Amino acid sequence: MQTESADAREADQALLRERARKLAAKQRRHVHLRIRHHVVVFEREGETYGVPIGRVQEVRHVSVSRLPGLPAAIQGIFQIRGSIYSLADPAALFDGGRTPPPHGGATLAVVVHSSLGSLGLRADVLLGPRQLTDSEFGGRPDEDCFLDVTTDLLAVVDVDQLARRAELRVGNAL
Amino acid sequence: MLSRWKLSYRVTSLVVLNFLFIAGIAGFALLRMGEIGNEITEIAEADVPITNHLSLASMHQLRQVAELEGAMRAGGMQPTDARARLQEARELFEGLEAQLAQELSEARDLAAKARSSARTEQDRNEFGTVLERLDVIGTEHSEYRKSAQALLEALGQGRIEDALAMEPKVEQEQKDLVEALTSLEAEVGEFTRRAAIHAEETEQSAARMLVLVLLIGLAAGLILGFLISRGINQDLTACTNDLGAVSTEMQASVQEQSASTSETASSVSQTSTTLDELRQTAESAAERSRAVSEVADGSLNSAGEAQRQVAKGVEVMQKIRDEVEGIARDILELSERNLQIGEIVQSVNAIAEQSNLLAVNASIEAAKAGDQGRGFSVVAGEVRALAEQSKEATEQIRTILAETQKASNSAVMVTEQGTKRAAEGVDVIEGLGAVLESLVDAVEEAADSARAIAMTANQQLAGIEQISSAMSNIEQATRDNAAGAAQLEQAAASVRGVSSRLEQVVEGRDA
Numbered sequence: 298m299q300t301e302s303a304d305a306r307e308a309d310q311a312l313l314r315e316r317a318r319k320l321a322a323k324q325r326r327h328v329h330l331r332i333r334h335h336v337v338v339f340e341r342e343g344e345t346y347g348v349p350i351g352r353v354q355e356v357r358h359v360s361v362s363r364l365p366g367l368p369a370a371i372q373g374i375f376q377i378r379g380s381i382y383s384l385a386d387p388a389a390l391f392d393g394g395r396t397p398p399p400h401g402g403a404t405l406a407v408v409v410h411s412s413l414g415s416l417g418l419r420a421d422v423l424l425g426p427r428q429l430t431d432s433e434f435g436g437r438p439d440e441d442c443f444l445d446v447t448t449d450l451l452a453v454v455d456v457d458q459l460a461r462r463a464e465l466r467v468g469n470a471l
Numbered sequence: 472m473l474s475r476w477k478l479s480y481r482v483t484s485l486v487v488l489n490f491l492f493i494a495g496i497a498g499f500a501l502l503r504m505g506e507i508g509n510e511i512t513e514i515a516e517a518d519v520p521i522t523n524h525l526s527l528a529s530m531h532q533l534r535q536v537a538e539l540e541g542a543m544r545a546g547g548m549q550p551t552d553a554r555a556r557l558q559e560a561r562e563l564f565e566g567l568e569a570q571l572a573q574e575l576s577e578a579r580d581l582a583a584k585a586r587s588s589a590r591t592e593q594d595r596n597e598f599g600t601v602l603e604r605l606d607v608i609g610t611e612h613s614e615y616r617k618s619a620q621a622l623l624e625a626l627g628q629g630r631i632e633d634a635l636a637m638e639p640k641v642e643q644e645q646k647d648l649v650e651a652l653t654s655l656e657a658e659v660g661e662f663t664r665r666a667a668i669h670a671e672e673t674e675q676s677a678a679r680m681l682v683l684v685l686l687i688g689l690a691a692g693l694i695l696g697f698l699i700s701r702g703i704n705q706d707l708t709a710c711t712n713d714l715g716a717v718s719t720e721m722q723a724s725v726q727e728q729s730a731s732t733s734e735t736a737s738s739v740s741q742t743s744t745t746l747d748e749l750r751q752t753a754e755s756a757a758e759r760s761r762a763v764s765e766v767a768d769g770s771l772n773s774a775g776e777a778q779r780q781v782a783k784g785v786e787v788m789q790k791i792r793d794e795v796e797g798i799a800r801d802i803l804e805l806s807e808r809n810l811q812i813g814e815i816v817q818s819v820n821a822i823a824e825q826s827n828l829l830a831v832n833a834s835i836e837a838a839k840a841g842d843q844g845r846g847f848s849v850v851a852g853e854v855r856a857l858a859e860q861s862k863e864a865t866e867q868i869r870t871i872l873a874e875t876q877k878a879s880n881s882a883v884m885v886t887e888q889g890t891k892r893a894a895e896g897v898d899v900i901e902g903l904g905a906v907l908e909s910l911v912d913a914v915e916e917a918a919d920s921a922r923a924i925a926m927t928a929n930q931q932l933a934g935i936e937q938i939s940s941a942m943s944n945i946e947q948a949t950r951d952n953a954a955g956a957a958q959l960e961q962a963a964a965s966v967r968g969v970s971s972r973l974e975q976v977v978e979g980r981d982a
Contacts, residue, residue, distance in 0.1 A: 335838060337831065350838040356831050423827070425855065426834045 330430035334445065334453050338427045339407055339420035342388035345451045347427065348418065349444075352410050352456045356423055358403030359384070370463060372419060375406065382408060384417040385463045387454070391440065411460030418454075429453070478706060481699045488695060492688035496681055503677030509590055510670040517585035518663035521601065524578035525656040531571040532612075532652060536645050538563045539619055542626050543638060554627075561623050568616055575612065579605045597662050604655045611651055615644040711974045718967035725960040732956055736949045739942055746939045753935050757928035764925045767918035774911040781904040788900050792893035799886035806879040809872050816868045823861035830855030 336347030337356065361373035361384050370389035374381050384406055406417035429447060438446040442462060444453040476484070542560035582605060586598035618641045625633040833851030837844035 337835065350835050353835045355835065356828050358828070423831060425827070425831055426838070 330432050332428045333431050333434060334429040336427055336429060336451075336453055337407060338424040338451060339405075339418070340422040340424065341386070341418075341420050342392075344388060344391075345424070345449075346387055346418070346420075347429065347451050347453045348407055348409055348456060349453070350426055354408040354410055354415060356405070356407050356420075359406045359417065361404050361406075375404075375417060377408065380415075382406075382415055382417045383463070384419055385459070386419045387459070390459065390462055391442065409456045412457045413460040416460060416463060418459075427451075478703060481702060485692075485696055485699045489688075489692055492684075492692060496684050496688065499684060500677060500681055503673060503680070506590075507670045507673050507677070510666050510673065517581050517598070518659055518666060521578045521581050521585075522656055522659045522663060524574040524581065525652055525659060528571050528574040528578065528608075529649065529652040529656060531567045531574060532645070532649055535564050535567045535571065535619065536649070538567065539622065539641065539645070542623055543634065545626070557623065557626055561627065564619060564623065571612065575605060575609055579609070601655065601659060601662070604651065604658070608648065608651045608655060611644060611648050615641065615648050618644050707973060708978075711970050714970040714973070715967060718963045718970055721963035721966065722960060725956050725963055729953060729956045729960070732949055732953045736946065736953065739946045739949055743939065743942045743946060746935060746942055750932065750935045750939060753928060753932040757925065757932050760921060760925035760928040764918065764921035767914060767921040771911065771914045771918045774907060774914045778904065778907045778911055781900055781907050785897060785900045785904060788893055788897045792890060792897055795886055795889045795893050799883060799890055802879055802882045802886055806876060806883060809876045809879055813869065813872050813876070816865045816872060820862060820865040820869070823858045823865055826858035827855055827862065830858050 334347065335350045337350050337353045338345060338347045339356075340346070355377075357377070359375035359377065359382075361375050363373045367373070368389075370386050372384045372386050372389075374383050376382070384404065405420045405423060407420050407423070408415060408417050429445075429451070433447045433449070433451075434445050435448050438444075438452065440452070442455050442458040444455045446452045538560045542557050542564070545556035545560060579602060582598050582601040586595050586602060589595040589598055618637060622634050622637045622641050625631075625637060830851045833854065834848055837848030837851055840847065
């Protein structure tokens with residue numbers, strides 16, 4: 298039994314070494330390519346979104362207050378250092394459906410600057426900053442709110458279009 | 472009416488009647504014979520003695536007369552011769568006188584006695600007459616004696632003439648006295664003769680009566696005997712017929728009994744055979760019962776041992792349960808520690824998350840700052856890396872905690888299950904103990920029952936042996952009954968023969 302466990306550990310070690318080697322090779326390739334976008338990547342409802350880092354004010358957990366009469370994409374408002382921001386749900390904006398509103402404690406929000414003002418984008422998981430090179434992109438996206446979509450289906454969000462859509466939604470609701 | 476009497480009564484009555492008849496005849500005969508005897512007795516005791524006395528008195532009187540004559544003649548003789556002769560005559564006379572007086576006295580006594588004991592008035596009169604006559608004779612004899620003495624005195628004195636003068640008187644007195652005596656003797660003789668004749672007549676009368684009574688009794692006996700015998704014959708005939716029928720029935724019954732006895736003997740034989748088999752079976756059953764009893768005792772001991780082991784098992788299970796509960800408590804405590812660690816890890820993770828956010832925000836600001844923010848971007852990257860490492864560490868810790876918690880939960884579940892199983896085991900063992908206890912009770916009952924069965928089997932065997940012995944006795948009795956039935960059959964045949972002979976006797980036929 299001890300020889301079997303020693304063999305298993307040796308196999309795991311070999312596998313990890315191979316994985317590390319491949320990752321290192323991937324990084325070296327990645328250095329020589331042009332960075333098209335530098336985004337902050339987050340996930341929402343299983344979809345991966347990237348917001349240009351220049352447009353990101355901050356990422357933090359916020360406490361959302363629900364307001365009646367708002368569209369489904371606008372899930373409420375929150376405040377940061379005395380400033381009020383609205384919280385938009387990318388999934389509701391892009392899918393058109395209704396998603397469950399935030400409940401309970403803090404909600405992860407990516408606060409972005411747009412031409413129509415700052416708003417928060419609801420996120421489930423913050424994956425952090427990422428530099429996207431040209432090799433990671435394929436064709437142009439159909440959605441006008443997306444600047445680009447990578448081959449691994451990371452959608453680079455056009456914050457201004459997204460803000461307009463959110464405002465339209467709010468305007469329609471009003 | 473006679474037919475209603477019992478045979479013994481009828482025969483007894485016949486015998487009694489005959490006896491009474493005979494007794495009557497005998498009594499009549501005895502009476503008559505008594506009468507005859509009395510008469511003969513009278514004749515023998517009174518008449519004849521009186522006659523004898525009278526005869527003797529007469530003889531004495533005649534001798535007195537003779538002596539007196541002699542004395543008279545002696546008077547004519549020489550004085551010396553006369554005196555002696557006279558003296559002799561006087562002496563003889565006196566002697567005869569005494570004898571005569573004695574005879575008369577005895578005759579008188581006899582007559583008085585006969586009169587007092589006379590049975591009839593006639594006899595008393597007759598004896599009274601004899602007494603009177605004797606008195607007269609006595610008186611006459613006294614006078615004669617006086618006269619004779621005077622005569623003899625005169626002769627003695629030599630007074631022949633006086634003596635001669637007195638002689639006619641004396642002779643007359645002699646004659647009278649002799650006549651009286653003779654007459655009385657004749658009368659007494661006549662009386663005796665009449666008594667004899669009366670006795671003879673009485674005898675003849677008695678004989679006739681006897682004959683008559685005999686004839687009457689004979690006729691009555693014949694008639695009564697005929698009636699009784701006829702009734703007896705009828706009854707005997709009926710009894711004979713009944714006896715014949717009974718004997719026939721007896722014979723038939725005996726034959727049936729013989730057949731039944733044979734069947735009984737056969738059945739007894741079969742039963743004896745069956746009893747032998749049953750005895751063997753009972754012996755086998757008794758042996759098996761004893762074996763079962765021994766096994767039951769062994770089982771009882773084993774059950775008791777099992778009960779003790781179960782008690783030990785319960786104790787052990789309870790200890791296990793206590794230890795498992797202790798383990799469960801430890802595991803729960805461990806789980807609580809894990810939860811506390813998890814909370815801490817969660818706090819650390821939150822800190823790491825916040826640190827990551829901070830690092831991201833720092834990276835964002837650094838990216839906005841351009842080249843001037845490069846160093847800050849590196850620091851933010853390092854901080855983010857640290858945050859990522861913290862997150863990874865916390866994730867690992869969480870994973871480990873999850874695994875630990877899972878293991879703890881699993882252990883808790885296992886311990887709970889173990890506790891439950893231990894409790895169930897305790898319950899099962901306690902139930903087993905109860906079952907064993909009931910089993911012990913059942914085994915005890917079984918052992919008791921086995922012992923009782925063994926005892927019963929032994930008693931049954933003893934009973935079967937007794938039954939077998941009884942069957943042997945019955946078989947012997949059956950054989951005896953068969954022999955008895957044969958004898959009874961012979962007896963029935965004998966009874967039938969007796970009935971036939973009785974019938975023959977009753978009917979008077981030849982054998």
